[in-house]
Amino acid sequence: MPRYVPLFWRLFIPNAIVLGVACVVLILEPANGRVPALVGGLIVLVLVDLVLMRRAFGPLERLTELMRRVDPLRPGARIPPPGPASEVSVLAAAFNDMLDRLEDERRDSARRMLDEREDERRRIADELHDQIGQHLTAIALQAARSADTADEDAARQLRTIHDGLLVGIEDVRRLARELRPEGLDALGLVPALVNMLERLSQTTGVRVVRDLQRDLPPLTTNAQIVIYRVAQESCTNAIRHGAPQTVWVTLAADGAQVSLTVADDGRGFPASGAEGSGGIRTMRERAVLLGADLTIGARPGGSGTRVDLRFDPVRA
Structure with missing residues (x-):
């Protein structure tokens, strides 16, 4: 990157030039009590200084606005080099480098989190399907067998329990499928x-x-x-x-x-x-x-x- 003029000197030198020009004008054409001339000169100096300051700080303001729009959930956005080499361009390059590091770290963290989450989902899905599902199935079969030998009222209650258990078994299987897609692996x-x-x-x-x-x-x-x-x-x-x-x-x-x-x-x-x-x-x-x-x-x-x-x- 080419060497740049520091912001301090880019602000100081134009102001010094403006003040020097004002001094030369007053030497060549003294005010001698002419207030309008002094006021007019002051207005010109202020306007010139305003234009110079706006040009000096404009890239920094644009950089700040771009930085506010960066969204970590929408990676890839980068700040383009804001004009010629300056502190602002160096700051933009440093900010882009920081975004690169943050996005890499975020991606690594997301990958570790996804692995841990999916492992936990797989473990819970296996327990739901293999343990809880099997226990509920065994109880449902036992209720069905007991209904065959019980009296009419007890058999009706046992069949109701059996039907409820079958609904519960289907819910457990559905939850297991949602936790971990059984066909994905x-x-x-x-x-x-x-x-x-x-x-x-x-x-x-x-x-x-x-x-x-x-x-x-x-x-x-x-x-x-x-x-x-x-x-x-x-x-x-x-x-x-x-x-x-x-x-x-x-x-x-x-x-x-x-x-x-x-x-x-x-x-x-x-x-x-x-x-x-x-x-x-x-x-x-x-x-x-x-x-x-x-x-x-x-x-x-x-x-x-x-x-x-x-x-x-x-x-x-």
Whole structure:
């Protein structure tokens, strides 16, 4: 970077020049009590000084405004070099370097947090499915056997208990599936998405149109989890808040990019408060993990919402 003139001297030298010019003018043309000349000279000096100060501090003000707009949940934004070499350009470069370090650290922290969270989800899902589910199934079978040998009133109560236990077993299995997609580890990303979307459509009655490309580039476990969770959260938000009739889910590879798109024809998010909701913030935090671009807005050409997740699988 070329050597720059320090801000102190860039302020001092113009002021010294202005004062020197004023001194020369007064030497050549003394005021001799002419107040209007003195007032006019003062106004000219103030205006010149104002213009010089504005030029000196303008880049710093622009830099401050850009720094206020930086959002840690939307990584990649950087401050362009503000004009010629100066303290401001050095400060901008240092700020960009700091953003690089913070985003790298945030991504590493998000990756560790996701690993710990998914391990905990897997452990709880296994306990729900293998232990609690099996205990409830054994009790349900015992109630059914006891109903066969009990009198009519007791048999009716036992069958009621049996039916309630079956509902509880199904709830436990549903919770286990939501905690950890059972097909993600065994079958892969696309089959797990198909199962999730089919269950969602059957449960809610909303038509789900899916276009899922199977020959995707190699994806890490974290990338698959992020895609699955963003698709799940986007569909859930659309159905819960937008009351749509149709949801479209598209997963494809476009050159070096992998993209997930979830769109619906519902009411869309409210004008205010949507970005601050917990679900959207969670999706943005997951996108940070992959260094992905996550955009949420109105569906082009119609009502509803569209969520786009794009990332480079090599960098994820």
